[in-house]
Amino acid sequence: MKRFALLLILVLPVCIFAEKFKGLAPTPPMGWNSWNTFTLKIDENLIKETAEAMIKSGMRDAGYNYIVIDDGWEAMERDAQGNIMADPNKFPGGMKALGDYLHEKGFKFGIHNCGGTKTCAGFPGGRGHEFEDARTYASWGVDYIKYDWCNHGTANAEETYRTMGNALYATGRPIVFSLCEWGTTKPWEWGRDIGHLWRTTGDIADCYDCQEAYAMGWKFILASQVGLERYAGPDHWNDPDMLEVGNKGLSLPEARAHFSLWCIIAAPLMAGNDVRNMTDGVRDIFTNREVIAIDQDPLGKQGYQYNMPIGGKEIWVKELSNGCWAVCFFNNSDESFKLRINWSHLSFVKGSYEIRDLWQKKVIGSTDKNFAGKLPAHNVILLKLTPIK
Numbered sequence: 001m002k003r004f005a006l007l008l009i010l011v012l013p014v015c016i017f018a019e020k021f022k023g024l025a026p027t028p029p030m031g032w033n034s035w036n037t038f039t040l041k042i043d044e045n046l047i048k049e050t051a052e053a054m055i056k057s058g059m060r061d062a063g064y065n066y067i068v069i070d071d072g073w074e075a076m077e078r079d080a081q082g083n084i085m086a087d088p089n090k091f092p093g094g095m096k097a098l099g100d101y102l103h104e105k106g107f108k109f110g111i112h113n114c115g116g117t118k119t120c121a122g123f124p125g126g127r128g129h130e131f132e133d134a135r136t137y138a139s140w141g142v143d144y145i146k147y148d149w150c151n152h153g154t155a156n157a158e159e160t161y162r163t164m165g166n167a168l169y170a171t172g173r174p175i176v177f178s179l180c181e182w183g184t185t186k187p188w189e190w191g192r193d194i195g196h197l198w199r200t201t202g203d204i205a206d207c208y209d210c211q212e213a214y215a216m217g218w219k220f221i222l223a224s225q226v227g228l229e230r231y232a233g234p235d236h237w238n239d240p241d242m243l244e245v246g247n248k249g250l251s252l253p254e255a256r257a258h259f260s261l262w263c264i265i266a267a268p269l270m271a272g273n274d275v276r277n278m279t280d281g282v283r284d285i286f287t288n289r290e291v292i293a294i295d296q297d298p299l300g301k302q303g304y305q306y307n308m309p310i311g312g313k314e315i316w317v318k319e320l321s322n323g324c325w326a327v328c329f330f331n332n333s334d335e336s337f338k339l340r341i342n343w344s345h346l347s348f349v350k351g352s353y354e355i356r357d358l359w360q361k362k363v364i365g366s367t368d369k370n371f372a373g374k375l376p377a378h379n380v381i382l383l384k385l386t387p388i389k
């Protein structure tokens, strides 16, 4: 009986408590993920060419350092010992060598798998293999796991993610754990001690306002983030899904607006385009360091919707370090309108601030004067307010 009690004391903490590496995501992770553009059409060459293109375009140096291989990298079956394997045709050099390559180029290595029996695309999932898979990933030099939620049967989400989180922690290799549970069981309420970020919705689609069976345009995703800001902070971020910037379904202004608002809500900035073939306009969005700095501000506060929008006129704000604020005026309507702002009506404006337009890259005045501007449909004006001492 005594021995049984001792065993319980030893085993219980492992089952109940979640272990996670601290300090891996003080600001929202940034990088690139293969899914939005390439789905299952991925291989070693694509990953290497992407890494090269991210260096050449300045994306790596602007902070996009995780390269994440999404669904479809696995062989259809595990090996005879039950180990997960990469598809030898797509990744002939193996994952360890690819991880080494990425590390040498100054990137971190991310990979996707799933808490269910199979991934969404039908490749082997992690259920029941969590500890051995975590050891395999650690041996390949993986730095980031996106863990999906297809084919989970009756499994409990929190339990499943806790098990995988503990398995990753047990390897001793610091690995960012990205919970891709689509917001189904409100991971923002239980994910904080388990992972570093959690998806809050189903998939993003390559459009402004379309709605597909399992995916939706960024405008709808943004709307569903209202109220989630209080759950986010350093090492525990809401993830409204990867970026569609640079993909064909968004105009350049829509892509700029998408990027601006993802920065306001402190979203992970995971590019999802073909970075080997992007226009200068798209590259300029990804590499605007002043806009990225809004997302990556060390205060680590997610921004929020400031007003009850009327006629598609939305104001989103984010508190920044050193008393600064980011303010994003968003025209969520199909008509352009004139914007008039009396800064003294905005409660967070206390005293005078210098106003810098982050897309025009210039100071445009101060909050002592009313602001007026034209705002075309689906577009934003993104400003940084800095207190005048």
Ligand code: GLA
Residues within 6 Å of the ligand: 035, 070, 071, 112, 119, 120, 121, 148, 180, 182, 202, 203
């Ligand atoms: C789910 C995820 C996507 C992507 C696919 C891959 O739909 O939400 O981000 O990883 O699976 O199959």
